[in-house]
Amino acid sequence: MSQPNSAAPWYKQPWLWFILAPLIATFLYSTVYISAAIFTRDTLVRDDYVKHAKEIKQDNSKIQAAADLGVKAILKIDSLTGDISVELSSDGGTQKPENMTLDLVHATLADRDIAVSLRRVRDGLYLGSIDHKPLGKQYVILQPEDGSWQIRQSIFPPYDDTPFELIPLKTN
Template sequence: MTDQQIGPWYKQPWLWFILAPLIATVLYSTVYITASIVTNDGVVLEEYTKKAKAFHKDNRLNEAARKLGLSGTLRFDTMTSDINAELISAKGEPLPEQLQLTIGHPTKASLDINVLLHQLKPGHYAGELKNTLQGNKKLIISPINNEWQLIHEAEPPYDQIPFTFGNQ
């Protein structure tokens, strides 16, 4: 064969047949590596630390609530979007003016909902929920300064069912 019949290297079909999977692999791996570096899972709501190959849960905030003798109930009213909470300190400790309610999604931190609960009278708090709740949630009540926390795993339905926190 002569040079006129073969043509330039980049016009050879077998070359592109061999290079196409390699080029596609480089492109896909670049996209996936970029996505894994840029995105953040942010799944864990509670305090965990990793030591070697084990994960250790930090219970200091839960233990602080237990030492204060804190317990309470939480109710959602989906018709009016109200949240009502009652908090009791068995040891007579003063209760905060405001509470932070975190309604945590089990797998996506971007779907967590934070609601500020204001004290109506001692031990009684109210707030407004702007979203509808679907699926299992982790309910975390804590003061604004995050000195302690009460946690409850909640399942639907959420309407008018009291969720109990602490030692009641």
């Protein structure tokens, strides 16, 4: 008499694991993504946005003020020493500020934003320094300390002594 085939234990059945593997993988991936969503912070985009009722619009009055004054600048970043120089010029005889602020804002990561205080060395030339060179695309925000006007522009690498011309774009 022959002995009947004994069935293998449930955990040794290949079809069971074929069905359970996608379910287990989905559970693991969803656990990772949910924990990442809970424990990481969303960073804010820096700009002059104002929420008015349900409409969001950008405040361009400072850019328009810079365009009306005819303010232009040439930005140079020395990534080896970290020195930043800005040559400021204006069409009208506008008095140049004593100090200015330059914000290098990373496109997506707030921890890579760099704020620099620029001091006037001579008429129209401002100097400052940074600890580390900027990485990736940067949004440049140049303004005097009183915030009366502002120039915003995007710059792209390489930053090594490449002069970037900063011009306020006129708005309607």
